[in-house]
Amino acid sequence: MNTSVDGDANGSTATAVVANGGGSISSVIPGWFSEISPMWPGEAHSLKVEKILFQGKSKYQDVMVFQSATYGKVLVLDGVIQLTERDECAYQEMISHLPLCSIPNPKKVLVIGGGDGGVLREVNRHSSVEHVDICEIDQMVVDVSKEYFPDVAVGYEDPRVTLHVGDGVAFLKAAQAGSYDAVIVDSSDPIGPAQELFEKPFFESVAKALRPGGVMCTQAESIWLHMDIIEGIVGNCRQIFGGSVNYAWTTVPTYPSGVIGFMLCSTEGPDVDFKNPINPIDEKEDHNTSTVPLKFYNREIHAAAFCLPSFAKKVIESKTEKL
Amino acid sequence: MNTSVDGDANGSTATAVVANGGGSISSVIPGWFSEISPMWPGEAHSLKVEKILFQGKSKYQDVMVFQSATYGKVLVLDGVIQLTERDECAYQEMISHLPLCSIPNPKKVLVIGGGDGGVLREVNRHSSVEHVDICEIDQMVVDVSKEYFPDVAVGYEDPRVTLHVGDGVAFLKAAQAGSYDAVIVDSSDPIGPAQELFEKPFFESVAKALRPGGVMCTQAESIWLHMDIIEGIVGNCRQIFGGSVNYAWTTVPTYPSGVIGFMLCSTEGPDVDFKNPINPIDEKEDHNTSTVPLKFYNREIHAAAFCLPSFAKKVIESKTEKL
Numbered sequence: 075m076n077t078s079v080d081g082d083a084n085g086s087t088a089t090a091v092v093a094n095g096g097g098s099i100s101s102v103i104p105g106w107f108s109e110i111s112p113m114w115p116g117e118a119h120s121l122k123v124e125k126i127l128f129q130g131k132s133k134y135q136d137v138m139v140f141q142s143a144t145y146g147k148v149l150v151l152d153g154v155i156q157l158t159e160r161d162e163c164a165y166q167e168m169i170s171h172l173p174l175c176s177i178p179n180p181k182k183v184l185v186i187g188g189g190d191g192g193v194l195r196e197v198n199r200h201s202s203v204e205h206v207d208i209c210e211i212d213q214m215v216v217d218v219s220k221e222y223f224p225d226v227a228v229g230y231e232d233p234r235v236t237l238h239v240g241d242g243v244a245f246l247k248a249a250q251a252g253s254y255d256a257v258i259v260d261s262s263d264p265i266g267p268a269q270e271l272f273e274k275p276f277f278e279s280v281a282k283a284l285r286p287g288g289v290m291c292t293q294a295e296s297i298w299l300h301m302d303i304i305e306g307i308v309g310n311c312r313q314i315f316g317g318s319v320n321y322a323w324t325t326v327p328t329y330p331s332g333v334i335g336f337m338l339c340s341t342e343g344p345d346v347d348f349k350n351p352i353n354p355i356d357e358k359e360d361h362n363t364s365t366v367p368l369k370f371y372n373r374e375i376h377a378a379a380f381c382l383p384s385f386a387k388k389v390i391e392s393k394t395e396k397l
Numbered sequence: 398m399n400t401s402v403d404g405d406a407n408g409s410t411a412t413a414v415v416a417n418g419g420g421s422i423s424s425v426i427p428g429w430f431s432e433i434s435p436m437w438p439g440e441a442h443s444l445k446v447e448k449i450l451f452q453g454k455s456k457y458q459d460v461m462v463f464q465s466a467t468y469g470k471v472l473v474l475d476g477v478i479q480l481t482e483r484d485e486c487a488y489q490e491m492i493s494h495l496p497l498c499s500i501p502n503p504k505k506v507l508v509i510g511g512g513d514g515g516v517l518r519e520v521n522r523h524s525s526v527e528h529v530d531i532c533e534i535d536q537m538v539v540d541v542s543k544e545y546f547p548d549v550a551v552g553y554e555d556p557r558v559t560l561h562v563g564d565g566v567a568f569l570k571a572a573q574a575g576s577y578d579a580v581i582v583d584s585s586d587p588i589g590p591a592q593e594l595f596e597k598p599f600f601e602s603v604a605k606a607l608r609p610g611g612v613m614c615t616q617a618e619s620i621w622l623h624m625d626i627i628e629g630i631v632g633n634c635r636q637i638f639g640g641s642v643n644y645a646w647t648t649v650p651t652y653p654s655g656v657i658g659f660m661l662c663s664t665e666g667p668d669v670d671f672k673n674p675i676n677p678i679d680e681k682e683d684h685n686t687s688t689v690p691l692k693f694y695n696r697e698i699h700a701a702a703f704c705l706p707s708f709a710k711k712v713i714e715s716k717t718e719k720l
Binding site: 106108115116117118119120121122142143144145161163164298299323325326327329331332333367368369370371372374375377378379381382383384385387 | 431466622690691697700707708
């Protein structure tokens with residue numbers, strides 16, 4: 075192999091430049107897609123592009139799908155990689171099973187964002203679940219996922235799922251108080267359409283919509299890049315949630331710095347011990363077997379996800395102590 | 398912020414192109430360093446370059462140091478990032494304390510590779526250690542580290558350390574049998590000068606040099622990228638080491654796929670339970686305090702490092718079962 079960033083494109087004719095909402099530019103230089111953002115200054119991850127499959131501009135964001143050389147198909151929103159076929163299992167399985175395996179018999183689940191359907195696919199594995207609402211703001215994300223990522227969007231095919239296209243903040247405000255066992259917030263970064271999903275009023279709406287002892291899991295950035303944002307989220311959640319407040323993380327190679335974190339909180343009510351899952355999906359024989367087996371999640375990696383490097387532990391634990 | 402991969406270089410004049418031993422090309426395109434290798438085809442991680450501080454060609458490899466925009470100074474060998482000041486703590490602390498915290502009172506330690514001195518810095522924290530041999534093949538790596546990475550190369554300043562510049566394979570063959578409590582192999586990837594360090598005869602030499610119940614920890618690639626290499630290493634080690642054989646991993650943002658793994662083995666003798674450290678450095682008050690506090694390692698993350706995603710667990714456990 076003999077390539078360079080600006081070398082041969084192996085037949086690809088990709089030369090588009092996509093400006094995103096954050097003011098930065100992601101360039102599809104000939105043959106490669108590079109992810110550059112003020113959210114992670116001074117570094118860029120690039121994937122070799124075989125072919126651009128879709129490019130569109132929705133009411134909310136730029137949407138792109140390309141076939142990469144070694145990570146399968148890739149979904150990009152506003153110049154930022156949302157998922158690749160090769161590593162999406164890590165994110166989808168962890169953001170779903172960390173909360174759902176921590177409570178007994180989850181029945182009613184709300185997903186905010188997650189328009190690609192991957193979180194739905196994972197939620198649907200839980201046979202106790204009776205109803206799943208998903209509120210995704212961007213119909214284009216849903217349509218594109220159904221067309222290009224059938225193994226992810228398969229989550230929509232379960233009859234227990236109801237899709238609501240609209241604003242997650244408004245949906246939660248209108249939700250019946252105490253009606254959900256779990257709320258999973260699968261958002262993009264806190265610049266652009268997802269900004270409100272990292273703010274205090276949103277967390278208050280989530281807490282209100284949950285039953286006593288209900289759980290929230292939200293995408294919560296990288297310990298290597300965003301300790302300031304994480305510190306703020308943890309502090310807000312500690313004020314709002316009367317139960318457990320914990321931070322977990324996992325590895326996702328195509329996310330900046332290679333890790334992504336999750337904020338896990340429970341409302342006042344029956345105790346939730348996130349670090350010791352009581353509802354193990356990986357050993358169940360009775361879950362929905364219409365989907366492929368779990369690739370990433372298991373009981374040990376659930377518990378391990380809450381073990382933090384010292385530099386992160388210090389900051390997060392100072393914010394999670396009960397007031 | 399408004400940048401692109403081939404945009405303004407903020408005053409940097411870096412335009413060098415470095416060909417590495419593997420036949421690939423890493424380009425320092427204006428303003429950015431990009432890491433491209435046949436070891437991780439189809440993807441590249443790039444860091445913004447402020448200034449190139451050193452470029453040289455030793456007898457063994459290309460050596461480069463640059464000041465990055467957001468990761469501090471960066472050491473590059475044959476076009477591959479070896480360490481950055483921002484995230485080196487994760488690698489150095491884990492590769493050192495995973496083995497040394499798993500045995501009581503390690504006294505004599507051998508480091509193969511690790512010419513930057515970071516592993517030495519961590520080994521030196523253990524007050525039980527009486528002598529540390531380090532065998533690094535490339536004097537230029539030692540010299541460059543001492544000049545540009547004083548907080549890493551500080552490891553050499555401890556009087557317990559003896560540096561041997563030479564071939565690690567030959568050093569081990571000549572070592573007295575049963576003489577070390579721990580051998581730490583801090584190698585580059587298995588293409589180029591480090592190739593032999595991933596092969597069976599080398600592991601046999603390590604096992605011979607260790608006392609009964611002594612431990613080895615070796616850099617063992619990425620579960621996301623190199624399961625085939627890992628499977629081979631684990632299989633070889635299971636045949637050679639009569640005690641425990643375990644695989645652990647951690648997060649290092651500037652390594653390909655954002656993770657790096659470690660192979661941990663013990664020789665026949667007193668049992669070693671790598672997953673439950675018995676010699677906790679993080680709670681000790683008596684360790685050498687000449688260096689900065691631990692940034693990454695703690696007892697919880699030690700145990701968590703052995704919890705593997707299901708896709709890796711399946712392969713690795715099938716190879717670690719005792720024959």
